[in-house]
Amino acid sequence: MPELPDVEAFRGILASCAQGRLIRRTEVYDAGVLHGVSARRLRRELTGRRFAEPERRGKWLLAHTDGPTVLLHFGMTGELVCAGPADPPHAHDRVVFTVGRDRQLRYRDQRKLQGLWLVDEAGLDRMLCDQGPDAATVTRKTLEAVLAGRRGSLKSVLMDQSALAGLGNLLVDEILWRARLHPARRAGALSADECGRLYTELRRTLRSAVRAGRVPPRRSWLTGRRDGPGATCPRCGATLCRKRLAGRGTVWCPRCQPGRTGGGDGA
Secondary structure, three states: OHHHHHHHHHHHHHHHHOOOOEEEEEOOOOHHEEEEOOOHHHHHHHHOOOEOOOOOEEOOOEEEOOOOOOEOOOOOEEEEEEOOOOOOOOOOOOEEEOOOOEEEEEEEEEOOOOOEEEHHHHHHHHHOOOOOOOOOOOOOHHHHHHHHOOOOOHHHHHHHHOOOEOHHHHHHHHHHHHHHHOOOOOOHHHOOHHHHHHHHHHHHHHHHHHHOOOOOOOOOHHHHOOOOOOOOOOOOOOEEEEEOOOHHHHEEEEOOOOOOOOOOOOO
8 A cells, every 4th residue: 555655755756757747648547536627627727737746745746737736646556657659558557647758647447436536725725734744754753742642542643634544544553662662552552662763763754664665574574574474573583473453464563562551551
């Protein structure tokens, strides 16, 4: 599933492929990914515009032009691809922008759970007004404020885009494993030292993942072990635990991330 590092990589693809280039043609192969705009209007509003510098906010990608903004969300299977006009079409290419004479920017998505919106500045503000601070730029003080007084679990709060924008299932499990915090701990019950540890590992994990352009499945990461048969902790070798928390399949190490009976957690 695309999370903050993936969307940051897509921002780089958009910038290198299309920034400053004229949108010569806009082709919609599946209008099911369009929200609040018809294929006809999308073509009319964008053809002849130029893509400006793109921006990421949480899991959203903002493809600014010299007119409206194309707002993209990648759901579980979406991606952006830079291709040549002669490259064969892919079965899951949904919207294709021909930019300049020799490039195409393709929005590709198998499951079509999200898609594209066309918005002006006011519409952009309305769409993103409920987002929390971006996880890549949040300060320790702001993170502490996000967690303070929360009765929900760490897993649920960190995945809540209105609390902190950009994190998904893999990143949250990875960060909590690195910080040695049980995912069911009550978010508002962390000590100052635990908050500091969480912030440090949040920053470290995101830096590495953004450099990789994804949450990398390295064997030294929880992500690289979590799905294997008889999966074990990369740090201590204990058998990993699995449970559904915050509506998502959650993985943790019972030795490195012990639950507590008094802090509002469940184990």
